[in-house]
Amino acid sequence: xxxxxxxxxxxxxxxxxxxxxxxxxxxxxxxxxxxxxxxxxxxxxxxxxxxxxxxxxxxxxxxxxxxxxxxxxxxxxxxxxxxxxxxxxxxxxxxxxxxxxxxxxxxxxxxxxxxxxxxxxxxxxxxxxxxxxxxxxxxxxxxxxxxxxxxxxxxxxxxxxxxxxxxxxxxxxxxxxxxxxxxxxxxxxxxxxxxxxxx
Numbered sequence: 001x002x003x004x005x006x007x008x009x010x011x012x013x014x015x016x017x018x019x020x021x022x023x024x025x026x027x028x029x030x031x032x033x034x035x036x037x038x039x040x041x042x043x044x045x046x047x048x049x050x051x052x053x054x055x056x057x058x059x060x061x062x063x064x065x066x067x068x069x070x071x072x073x074x075x076x077x078x079x080x081x082x083x084x085x086x087x088x089x090x091x092x093x094x095x096x097x098x099x100x101x102x103x104x105x106x107x108x109x110x111x112x113x114x115x116x117x118x119x120x121x122x123x124x125x126x127x128x129x130x131x132x133x134x135x136x137x138x139x140x141x142x143x144x145x146x147x148x149x150x151x152x153x154x155x156x157x158x159x160x161x162x163x164x165x166x167x168x169x170x171x172x173x174x175x176x177x178x179x180x181x182x183x184x185x186x187x188x189x190x191x192x193x194x195x196x197x198x199x
Contacts, residue, residue: 002060003030004022004027004059005029005030006019006022006031008056009033010033011036014165015055015056016197017056017071017102017165018058018071020196021075021080021084022075024161024196052066054066058071068162069102069162072084072099073158076157091152091153094159095151095157095158097152097159098162098163101140105133105137106163108124108125108130109136109137110134110166110175111166112124112130113130113134113173114166114169117173131175134170138180142182146182149189150189
């Protein structure tokens with residue numbers, strides 16, 4: 001039997017992505033909270049699992065996956081059949097373009113602006129720059145969700161999970177979601193999925 005451990009921090013949106021899919025797929029796993037106050041994620045022991053010194057880390061029988069997108073891909077293909085991430089190349093690409101958005105404009109805009117405001121730690125740029133990048137992502141999402149319930153393939157996939165956490169917390173980056181009604185409705189659809197993990 002495969003032994004899966006999730007090393008995570010509860011406030012982390014990237015950790016939340018993995019927790020969502022683990023919950024949706026009802027995958028047995030052990031949760032290990034990484035202590036942010038003691039900067040455990042920068043310790044030698046943690047860096048041996050993830051040289052980036054960040055959460056999450058998904059440990060599978062001693063193999064470490066240290067990027068949330070990689071974790072989602074593994075879980076979707078290992079436990080979700082073709083539903084969450086199809087093997088068909090064109091369908092897979094339609095999902096992965098949104099996963100890529102989560103790692104680009106959503107991260108550099110929404111995530112970094114939120115972290116800057118909450119922790120006074122500005123990784124790249126200032127609030128105004130972060131919000132400008134955020135709006136690129138939010139406009140792309142709103143445009144898609146105006147005519148579609150889900151981001152790819154007409155059903156929930158890891159595209160939705162990858163984008164969800166930092167879009168939901170956009171107000172913490174001082175971006176009002178009231179200006180994005182299709183996104184607001186999508187957030188509610190995601191949270192209504194059976195097994196969706198609480199924050």
